[in-house]
Amino acid sequence: MQYNFDIQIDRNHTNTIKYNFRKKLFGNEKVIPLWVADMDLPVCNEITIALKKRIEHPLFGYTLQSDNFYNSFIKWMNIRHNIHIKEEWLCFSPAVVPSLSMLISIFATKFNKVAINTPVYHPFYQIIKDNGCAIVESPLIIDSNGNYQIDFKNLEDCFKQGIDIFLLCNPHNPVGKIFSNEDLDKILHLAETHNVLVISDEIHCDIILDNSKKHVSLMQKNNFKNIISCFSPGKTFNLAGMAASVVSIPDIKFRSKFKRELERLHLFSGNLLGYTAFEAAYESGMEWHQQSLQYLKGNRDFAIDYLTQYTPKIKPNKPDSTFLLWLDCTDMPFENENQLKHFFYQKAEVGLSHGKIFGKNYGMFMRLNFATQRSLLVKALEQIRQSYIEL
Numbered sequence: 001m002q003y004n005f006d007i008q009i010d011r012n013h014t015n016t017i018k019y020n021f022r023k024k025l026f027g028n029e030k031v032i033p034l035w036v037a038d039m040d041l042p043v044c045n046e047i048t049i050a051l052k053k054r055i056e057h058p059l060f061g062y063t064l065q066s067d068n069f070y071n072s073f074i075k076w077m078n079i080r081h082n083i084h085i086k087e088e089w090l091c092f093s094p095a096v097v098p099s100l101s102m103l104i105s106i107f108a109t110k111f112n113k114v115a116i117n118t119p120v121y122h123p124f125y126q127i128i129k130d131n132g133c134a135i136v137e138s139p140l141i142i143d144s145n146g147n148y149q150i151d152f153k154n155l156e157d158c159f160k161q162g163i164d165i166f167l168l169c170n171p172h173n174p175v176g177k178i179f180s181n182e183d184l185d186k187i188l189h190l191a192e193t194h195n196v197l198v199i200s201d202e203i204h205c206d207i208i209l210d211n212s213k214k215h216v217s218l219m220q221k222n223n224f225k226n227i228i229s230c231f232s233p234g235k236t237f238n239l240a241g242m243a244a245s246v247v248s249i250p251d252i253k254f255r256s257k258f259k260r261e262l263e264r265l266h267l268f269s270g271n272l273l274g275y276t277a278f279e280a281a282y283e284s285g286m287e288w289h290q291q292s293l294q295y296l297k298g299n300r301d302f303a304i305d306y307l308t309q310y311t312p313k314i315k316p317n318k319p320d321s322t323f324l325l326w327l328d329c330t331d332m333p334f335e336n337e338n339q340l341k342h343f344f345y346q347k348a349e350v351g352l353s354h355g356k357i358f359g360k361n362y363g364m365f366m367r368l369n370f371a372t373q374r375s376l377l378v379k380a381l382e383q384i385r386q387s388y389i390e391l
């Protein structure tokens with residue numbers, strides 16, 4: 001079936017944080033919210049049908065995952081990416097961030113240090129700190145073509161100083177980079193040499209905006225022992241509120257430690273509607289997924305062309321993956337980040353994520369979520385352009 005993603009759906013009064021937090025975050029509840037990473041696109045019909053069918057049955061007691069739960073994900077990864085994941089590697093977890101936090105608490109016990117590439121998805125900072133660990137930052141660098149890259153010399157120095165975990169975000173939020181096969185090989189060789197566990201957050205792995213690009217999963221590198229990947233249908237199928245994800249751990253010792261932690265916290269069982277949505281998405285969501293990717297790619301290209309043409313001092317980084325546009329605003333005529341925030345939040349009335357939450361050096365950056373109706377994106381960009389003209 002053909003989906004029409006242009007239809008605007010009112011999300012007010014649905015307790016969505018994207019809308020309800022506007023006043024709190026931006027001091028202005030009129031901003032067009034293009035911040036938190038969920039989409040304004042309605043989910044695929046198969047998910048809605050499966051959920052409706054399930055709620056027709058009036059009992060919602062303790063519920064197991066179906067026999068097909070993991071298999072639906074395994075099949076998806078195989079068909080979508082030609083990646084082969086074994087069922088025995090998989091553990092259920094409500095969501096990716098809690099999984100990462102649990103993994104840090106279990107495995108960052110020798111040096112109490114976790115390395116990350118910065119800028120990076122902001123909860124990474126929080127969960128490392130909350131688990132009593134030190135953050136070791138390995139900043140991404142920009143190469144001569146303007147592309148973000150891992151600084152391998154710096155990463156090696158970080159590994160050498162003694163760290164327990166390297167927490168990789170692949171594809172990368174906020175810069176939208178897909179790390180290459182060579183990148184992963186280099187990381188894993190360093191990790192093997194320095195006895196570091198590599199944990200890969202692959203939540204954005206399906207949102208690949210150009211056909212020429214390919215996601216490479218850590219799970220394809222299972223000749224290495226010290227690898228763990230986290231996946232979820234949350235981004236791909238817009239199911240962030242459904243709380244159902246998986247953690248893939250090929251090594252049996254690591255896996256049993258994680259399972260024990262799930263048991264200790266009594267988190268091994270999830271929400272039955274989450275299970276239902278997860279399975280329906282991976283089982284039947286391919287057509288919707290392909291159409292949503294086309295729509296997102298159109299939005300990305302439109303936003304980049306628009307900003308480049310009309311607001312050249314706001315410089316977007318073209319993401320290969322994710323529905324997030326990382327905006328370099330360092331050339332804008334502002335003396336400090338408060339002026340930048342004022343420009344977007346009070347003048348243009350567009351609610352973007354402030355760059356500083358992703359890294360201390362990024363106060364003059366913003367992140368724009370373009371997974372919305374094209375008309376709303378156009379409106380937001382026009383508001384930015386109008387305020388830019390008035391500067």
Ligand SMILES: Cc1ncc(COP(=O)(O)O)c(C=O)c1O
Nearest residue numbers: 037095096097121173201203232
């Ligand atoms: C890289 C990354 N990891 C994890 C999450 C959140 O995952 P979950 O909702 O499953 O905790 C997000 C959401 O934006 C994300 O961008």
